[in-house]
Amino acid sequence: MPYIKLNTPIPGPQSVALQKRRAEAVPKGLGQANAVAVASAQGSLVTDVDGNTFIDLACGIGMMAVGHNHPRVVQAIQNQVAQAVHAGALVVNFEGYPALAERLNSLTPGDFPKKTLLANGGAEAVENAVKIARAYTGRAGIIVFEGAYHGRTNLTMSMTSKYGLFKKGFGPFASEVYRLPFPNPYRPPAGMDAEGWTDWCCWNLENALVAQIDGSALACIVIEPVMGEGGFIPTPARFLRKIREICDRTGAVMIADEIQSGSGRTGKMYAIEHSGVVPDLVITAKSLGAGVPVSAVTGRAEIMDAPHLGGIGSTYGGSPLACAAALAVLDTLHEPGFMDNARTVE
Numbered sequence: 384m385p386y387i388k389l390n391t392p393i394p395g396p397q398s399v400a401l402q403k404r405r406a407e408a409v410p411k412g413l414g415q416a417n418a419v420a421v422a423s424a425q426g427s428l429v430t431d432v433d434g435n436t437f438i439d440l441a442c443g444i445g446m447m448a449v450g451h452n453h454p455r456v457v458q459a460i461q462n463q464v465a466q467a468v469h470a471g472a473l474v475v476n477f478e479g480y481p482a483l484a485e486r487l488n489s490l491t492p493g494d495f496p497k498k499t500l501l502a503n504g505g506a507e508a509v510e511n512a513v514k515i516a517r518a519y520t521g522r523a524g525i526i527v528f529e530g531a532y533h534g535r536t537n538l539t540m541s542m543t544s545k546y547g548l549f550k551k552g553f554g555p556f557a558s559e560v561y562r563l564p565f566p567n568p569y570r571p572p573a574g575m576d577a578e579g580w581t582d583w584c585c586w587n588l589e590n591a592l593v594a595q596i597d598g599s600a601l602a603c604i605v606i607e608p609v610m611g612e613g614g615f616i617p618t619p620a621r622f623l624r625k626i627r628e629i630c631d632r633t634g635a636v637m638i639a640d641e642i643q644s645g646s647g648r649t650g651k652m653y654a655i656e657h658s659g660v661v662p663d664l665v666i667t668a669k670s671l672g673a674g675v676p677v678s679a680v681t682g683r684a685e686i687m688d689a690p691h692l693g694g695i696g697s698t699y700g701g702s703p704l705a706c707a708a709a710l711a712v713l714d715t716l717h718e719p720g721f722m723d724n725a726r727t728v729e
Protein backbone atom coordinates (compact mmCIF):
# COMPACT_ATOMS: atom_id res chain seq x y z
CA MET A 384 0.00 0.00 0.00
CA PRO A 385 1.53 3.35 -1.01
CA TYR A 386 1.88 5.74 1.89
CA ILE A 387 3.58 8.66 0.19
CA LYS A 388 1.21 10.77 -1.87
CA LEU A 389 2.45 13.81 -3.77
CA ASN A 390 -0.06 16.17 -5.41
CA THR A 391 2.08 19.26 -5.94
CA PRO A 392 5.73 20.24 -6.23
CA ILE A 393 7.34 20.21 -2.77
CA PRO A 394 6.89 22.55 -1.00
CA GLY A 395 3.41 23.12 -2.43
CA PRO A 396 1.80 26.53 -2.95
CA GLN A 397 0.03 26.64 0.43
CA SER A 398 3.25 25.67 2.23
CA VAL A 399 5.14 28.37 0.33
CA ALA A 400 2.53 30.97 1.30
CA LEU A 401 2.75 29.97 4.97
CA GLN A 402 6.53 29.98 4.81
CA LYS A 403 6.42 33.60 3.66
CA ARG A 404 4.27 34.51 6.67
CA ARG A 405 6.67 32.65 8.97
CA ALA A 406 9.67 34.46 7.51
CA GLU A 407 8.02 37.82 8.22
CA ALA A 408 6.57 37.06 11.65
CA VAL A 409 9.11 34.70 13.27
CA PRO A 410 12.78 35.36 14.15
CA LYS A 411 15.36 34.03 11.69
CA GLY A 412 17.22 32.18 14.43
CA LEU A 413 14.43 29.60 14.73
CA GLY A 414 15.80 26.90 12.46
CA GLN A 415 13.57 24.78 10.25
CA ALA A 416 14.62 21.59 8.48
CA ASN A 417 11.85 21.56 5.89
CA ALA A 418 9.55 24.15 4.32
CA VAL A 419 6.54 21.82 4.29
CA ALA A 420 3.64 23.05 6.50
CA VAL A 421 1.87 20.22 8.31
CA ALA A 422 -1.92 20.13 8.45
CA SER A 423 -2.49 16.76 10.11
CA ALA A 424 -0.61 13.71 11.27
CA GLN A 425 -1.50 10.10 12.00
CA GLY A 426 0.78 7.23 12.98
CA SER A 427 3.98 7.56 10.91
CA LEU A 428 2.44 9.87 8.30
CA VAL A 429 2.05 13.64 8.04
CA THR A 430 -0.13 15.42 5.53
CA ASP A 431 0.72 18.95 4.51
CA VAL A 432 -1.54 21.91 3.76
CA ASP A 433 -1.41 21.05 0.03
CA GLY A 434 -2.68 17.51 0.60
CA ASN A 435 0.72 15.80 0.15
CA THR A 436 1.40 12.88 2.49
CA PHE A 437 4.88 11.95 3.72
CA ILE A 438 6.46 9.34 5.99
CA ASP A 439 7.61 11.33 9.02
CA LEU A 440 11.13 10.19 9.85
CA ALA A 441 11.84 13.27 11.98
CA CYS A 442 8.80 12.97 14.28
CA GLY A 443 9.30 16.48 15.66
CA ILE A 444 12.78 15.38 16.81
CA GLY A 445 12.31 11.95 18.32
CA MET A 446 8.94 12.76 19.85
CA MET A 447 6.59 10.14 18.52
CA ALA A 448 7.57 6.69 19.78
CA VAL A 449 3.87 5.78 19.84
CA GLY A 450 3.13 7.55 16.55
CA HIS A 451 1.20 10.72 15.84
CA ASN A 452 -2.26 10.95 17.38
CA HIS A 453 -2.32 7.47 18.86
CA PRO A 454 -6.03 6.86 19.58
CA ARG A 455 -5.40 6.01 23.24
CA VAL A 456 -3.39 9.19 23.77
CA VAL A 457 -5.95 11.35 21.94
CA GLN A 458 -8.74 9.85 24.04
CA ALA A 459 -6.83 10.45 27.28
CA ILE A 460 -6.12 14.07 26.28
CA GLN A 461 -9.75 14.67 25.33
CA ASN A 462 -11.01 13.14 28.57
CA GLN A 463 -8.60 15.24 30.61
CA VAL A 464 -9.42 18.48 28.79
CA ALA A 465 -13.06 17.94 29.74
CA GLN A 466 -12.02 17.54 33.42
CA ALA A 467 -9.22 20.06 34.08
CA VAL A 468 -6.34 21.32 31.96
CA HIS A 469 -4.37 22.98 34.73
CA ALA A 470 -4.22 22.71 38.49
CA GLY A 471 -0.65 23.58 39.47
CA ALA A 472 1.39 21.03 41.39
CA LEU A 473 2.84 23.86 43.51
CA VAL A 474 -0.70 24.72 44.61
CA VAL A 475 -2.73 21.50 44.90
CA ASN A 476 -2.52 17.76 44.38
CA PHE A 477 -4.26 15.85 41.57
CA GLU A 478 -4.22 12.17 40.70
CA GLY A 479 -2.18 12.37 37.49
CA TYR A 480 0.99 13.69 39.12
CA PRO A 481 1.56 10.93 41.69
CA ALA A 482 0.22 8.35 39.22
CA LEU A 483 2.82 9.30 36.59
CA ALA A 484 5.55 9.55 39.23
CA GLU A 485 4.70 6.04 40.48
CA ARG A 486 4.83 4.67 36.92
CA LEU A 487 8.21 6.25 36.18
CA ASN A 488 9.56 5.18 39.58
CA SER A 489 8.72 1.58 38.72
CA LEU A 490 9.87 1.73 35.06
CA THR A 491 13.30 3.33 35.48
CA PRO A 492 16.24 0.99 36.14
CA GLY A 493 17.22 0.18 39.72
CA ASP A 494 15.60 -1.74 42.52
CA PHE A 495 15.56 0.96 45.18
CA PRO A 496 13.10 3.59 46.43
CA LYS A 497 12.66 6.34 43.82
CA LYS A 498 10.89 9.64 43.39
CA THR A 499 9.99 11.70 40.30
CA LEU A 500 9.82 15.44 39.62
CA LEU A 501 7.83 16.50 36.55
CA ALA A 502 8.67 19.46 34.34
CA ASN A 503 7.77 20.73 30.87
CA GLY A 504 10.67 20.16 28.50
CA GLY A 505 14.02 18.45 28.23
CA ALA A 506 16.28 21.36 29.15
CA GLU A 507 14.19 22.19 32.21
CA ALA A 508 14.47 18.60 33.38
CA VAL A 509 18.26 18.58 32.86
CA GLU A 510 18.51 21.82 34.88
CA ASN A 511 16.48 20.22 37.65
CA ALA A 512 18.57 17.05 37.64
CA VAL A 513 21.74 19.11 38.07
CA LYS A 514 20.16 21.23 40.82
CA ILE A 515 19.10 18.08 42.64
CA ALA A 516 22.58 16.53 42.27
CA ARG A 517 24.19 19.72 43.55
CA ALA A 518 21.83 19.93 46.52
CA TYR A 519 22.53 16.28 47.35
CA THR A 520 26.31 16.39 47.06
CA GLY A 521 26.90 19.98 48.16
CA ARG A 522 29.26 20.24 45.14
CA ALA A 523 29.12 22.19 41.88
CA GLY A 524 31.15 20.35 39.20
CA ILE A 525 29.46 18.75 36.18
CA ILE A 526 31.24 16.43 33.74
CA VAL A 527 29.75 16.22 30.24
CA PHE A 528 31.09 14.96 26.93
CA GLU A 529 32.09 16.14 23.48
CA GLY A 530 29.13 15.84 21.11
CA ALA A 531 26.56 16.02 23.93
CA TYR A 532 23.32 17.94 23.58
CA HIS A 533 21.47 18.84 26.76
CA GLY A 534 19.39 21.90 25.77
CA ARG A 535 19.41 25.64 25.16
CA THR A 536 18.93 27.29 28.57
CA ASN A 537 22.09 28.91 29.94
CA LEU A 538 23.18 25.94 32.04
CA THR A 539 22.17 23.27 29.52
CA MET A 540 23.65 25.30 26.64
CA SER A 541 26.87 25.36 28.63
CA MET A 542 26.62 21.57 28.93
CA THR A 543 25.88 21.22 25.20
CA SER A 544 28.90 20.60 23.03
CA LYS A 545 28.51 21.99 19.52
CA TYR A 546 29.52 25.65 19.57
CA GLY A 547 28.76 27.15 16.15
CA LEU A 548 25.16 26.01 15.93
CA PHE A 549 24.00 26.23 19.53
CA LYS A 550 26.22 28.65 21.46
CA LYS A 551 27.73 31.26 19.16
CA GLY A 552 27.06 34.77 20.48
CA PHE A 553 25.19 33.61 23.59
CA GLY A 554 27.94 33.60 26.23
CA PRO A 555 29.00 33.95 28.95
CA PHE A 556 28.23 30.38 29.83
CA ALA A 557 27.74 28.69 33.19
CA SER A 558 30.85 27.76 35.13
CA GLU A 559 31.84 24.39 36.63
CA VAL A 560 31.12 22.44 33.43
CA TYR A 561 33.98 20.10 32.42
CA ARG A 562 33.83 18.55 28.93
CA LEU A 563 35.70 15.35 28.13
CA PRO A 564 36.17 13.31 24.93
CA PHE A 565 33.46 10.76 24.13
CA PRO A 566 34.38 7.31 22.80
CA ASN A 567 32.51 7.49 19.50
CA PRO A 568 33.10 3.94 18.20
CA TYR A 569 32.53 5.07 14.60
CA ARG A 570 35.26 7.73 14.66
CA PRO A 571 38.27 6.65 16.70
CA PRO A 572 41.34 8.86 16.24
CA ALA A 573 43.83 7.80 13.56
CA GLY A 574 45.78 4.73 14.61
CA MET A 575 43.21 3.59 17.21
CA ASP A 576 40.35 1.13 16.90
CA ALA A 577 37.01 1.55 18.69
CA GLU A 578 38.09 -0.59 21.67
CA GLY A 579 41.37 1.29 22.06
CA TRP A 580 39.50 4.61 21.88
CA THR A 581 37.11 3.49 24.63
CA ASP A 582 40.11 2.41 26.73
CA TRP A 583 41.68 5.83 26.27
CA CYS A 584 38.45 7.68 27.14
CA CYS A 585 38.08 5.57 30.31
CA TRP A 586 41.66 6.41 31.22
CA ASN A 587 41.02 10.08 30.46
CA LEU A 588 37.99 10.12 32.75
CA GLU A 589 40.24 9.01 35.60
CA ASN A 590 42.89 11.47 34.54
CA ALA A 591 40.35 14.33 34.53
CA LEU A 592 39.81 13.77 38.25
CA VAL A 593 43.41 14.83 38.71
CA ALA A 594 43.91 17.22 35.82
CA GLN A 595 40.58 19.06 35.73
CA ILE A 596 38.38 18.56 38.78
CA ASP A 597 38.83 16.70 42.04
CA GLY A 598 36.28 13.99 42.80
CA SER A 599 35.35 15.87 45.97
CA ALA A 600 34.16 18.83 43.85
CA LEU A 601 32.17 16.74 41.39
CA ALA A 602 28.36 16.86 41.70
CA CYS A 603 27.42 14.75 38.69
CA ILE A 604 28.37 13.13 35.40
CA VAL A 605 25.69 13.57 32.74
CA ILE A 606 25.66 11.15 29.80
CA GLU A 607 23.32 10.34 26.91
CA PRO A 608 23.22 6.51 26.72
CA VAL A 609 22.68 6.98 22.99
CA MET A 610 24.02 10.34 21.85
CA GLY A 611 21.22 12.03 19.87
CA GLU A 612 22.09 15.37 18.26
CA GLY A 613 25.76 14.33 18.31
CA GLY A 614 25.10 11.66 15.67
CA PHE A 615 22.97 8.76 17.05
CA ILE A 616 25.92 7.05 18.69
CA PRO A 617 25.41 4.33 21.30
CA THR A 618 27.68 4.99 24.27
CA PRO A 619 29.92 1.93 24.74
CA ALA A 620 28.71 -0.10 27.75
CA ARG A 621 32.26 -0.15 29.08
CA PHE A 622 32.27 3.66 29.23
CA LEU A 623 28.93 3.70 31.05
CA ARG A 624 30.35 1.19 33.55
CA LYS A 625 33.40 3.43 34.03
CA ILE A 626 31.16 6.43 34.76
CA ARG A 627 29.21 4.31 37.26
CA GLU A 628 32.45 3.22 38.94
CA ILE A 629 33.70 6.79 39.24
CA CYS A 630 30.39 8.03 40.62
CA ASP A 631 30.37 5.19 43.18
CA ARG A 632 33.92 6.06 44.21
CA THR A 633 33.54 9.85 44.39
CA GLY A 634 29.92 10.08 45.56
CA ALA A 635 28.97 12.03 42.42
CA VAL A 636 25.52 11.46 40.93
CA MET A 637 25.31 9.53 37.64
CA ILE A 638 22.63 11.15 35.46
CA ALA A 639 21.36 9.46 32.28
CA ASP A 640 19.88 11.97 29.84
CA GLU A 641 17.32 9.69 28.17
CA ILE A 642 15.35 12.57 26.70
CA GLN A 643 15.98 11.37 23.17
CA SER A 644 17.07 7.76 23.70
CA GLY A 645 14.34 6.74 26.16
CA SER A 646 10.64 5.92 25.92
CA GLY A 647 11.12 2.64 24.07
CA ARG A 648 13.03 3.99 21.08
CA THR A 649 15.84 1.42 21.36
CA GLY A 650 13.52 -1.49 22.12
CA LYS A 651 13.83 -1.12 25.88
CA MET A 652 12.14 1.59 27.89
CA TYR A 653 15.53 3.25 28.54
CA ALA A 654 18.60 2.84 26.33
CA ILE A 655 20.89 2.45 29.35
CA GLU A 656 19.11 -0.83 30.17
CA HIS A 657 21.02 -2.46 27.27
CA SER A 658 24.24 -1.98 29.28
CA GLY A 659 22.96 -3.17 32.66
CA VAL A 660 24.29 0.03 34.24
CA VAL A 661 21.95 1.65 36.75
CA PRO A 662 22.18 5.45 36.91
CA ASP A 663 21.17 7.44 39.99
CA LEU A 664 18.88 9.80 38.07
CA VAL A 665 17.15 9.32 34.71
CA ILE A 666 15.75 12.21 32.66
CA THR A 667 12.77 11.52 30.39
CA ALA A 668 11.00 13.90 27.99
CA LYS A 669 10.17 14.06 24.25
CA SER A 670 8.25 10.84 23.42
CA LEU A 671 6.90 10.65 26.98
CA GLY A 672 4.11 13.08 26.13
CA ALA A 673 3.61 12.22 22.43
CA GLY A 674 3.51 15.94 21.72
CA VAL A 675 2.17 17.27 25.01
CA PRO A 676 5.02 19.05 26.85
CA VAL A 677 6.15 16.90 29.78
CA SER A 678 9.49 15.83 31.18
CA ALA A 679 10.67 14.02 34.28
CA VAL A 680 13.61 13.51 36.59
CA THR A 681 13.38 10.12 38.29
CA GLY A 682 15.85 8.61 40.69
CA ARG A 683 17.04 7.54 44.08
CA ALA A 684 14.62 8.89 46.69
CA GLU A 685 17.38 10.18 48.97
CA ILE A 686 18.88 12.21 46.10
CA MET A 687 15.53 13.48 44.84
CA ASP A 688 14.63 14.59 48.38
CA ALA A 689 17.80 16.68 48.81
CA PRO A 690 16.51 20.11 47.64
CA HIS A 691 14.88 22.25 50.32
CA LEU A 692 11.09 22.67 50.46
CA GLY A 693 10.09 25.02 47.63
CA GLY A 694 13.45 24.69 45.86
CA ILE A 695 12.08 22.85 42.81
CA GLY A 696 8.92 22.99 40.69
CA SER A 697 7.29 25.20 38.08
CA THR A 698 3.89 26.62 37.15
CA TYR A 699 3.07 24.14 34.40
CA GLY A 700 5.29 21.19 35.35
CA GLY A 701 3.34 17.92 35.38
CA SER A 702 0.01 19.50 34.43
CA PRO A 703 -3.05 17.22 34.53
CA LEU A 704 -3.06 17.24 30.71
CA ALA A 705 0.60 16.28 30.49
CA CYS A 706 0.17 13.49 33.04
CA ALA A 707 -2.87 12.07 31.23
CA ALA A 708 -1.01 12.03 27.91
CA ALA A 709 2.13 10.48 29.43
CA LEU A 710 0.21 7.76 31.27
CA ALA A 711 -1.52 6.82 28.00
CA VAL A 712 1.86 6.79 26.22
CA LEU A 713 3.33 4.48 28.88
CA ASP A 714 0.32 2.15 28.62
CA THR A 715 0.86 2.03 24.85
CA LEU A 716 4.60 1.43 25.02
CA HIS A 717 4.01 -1.48 27.37
CA GLU A 718 1.41 -3.23 25.25
CA PRO A 719 2.72 -6.73 24.49
CA GLY A 720 5.04 -6.62 21.48
CA PHE A 721 5.00 -2.83 21.09
CA MET A 722 8.76 -2.31 21.52
CA ASP A 723 9.69 -5.43 19.51
CA ASN A 724 9.81 -3.52 16.23
CA ALA A 725 12.43 -1.12 17.59
CA ARG A 726 14.56 -4.12 18.57
CA THR A 727 14.53 -5.59 15.06
CA VAL A 728 14.78 -2.45 12.87
CA GLU A 729 18.37 -2.10 11.62
Ligand SMILES: Cc1ncc(COP(=O)(O)O)c(C=O)c1O
Pocket residue numbers: 444504505506507509532533534535607611612640641642643644668669
Ligand atom coordinates in the same frame (compact mmCIF):
# COMPACT_ATOMS: atom_id res chain seq x y z
C1 LIG B 1 19.54 14.35 24.83
C2 LIG B 1 18.76 15.64 24.90
N1 LIG B 1 18.79 16.34 26.04
C3 LIG B 1 18.11 17.50 26.16
C4 LIG B 1 17.35 18.00 25.12
C5 LIG B 1 16.60 19.30 25.28
O1 LIG B 1 15.22 19.04 25.26
P1 LIG B 1 14.19 20.23 24.94
O2 LIG B 1 14.38 20.62 23.52
O3 LIG B 1 12.84 19.61 25.21
O4 LIG B 1 14.50 21.33 25.90
C6 LIG B 1 17.30 17.29 23.91
C7 LIG B 1 16.54 17.81 22.75
O5 LIG B 1 16.77 17.47 21.61
C8 LIG B 1 18.02 16.09 23.80
O6 LIG B 1 18.01 15.36 22.66
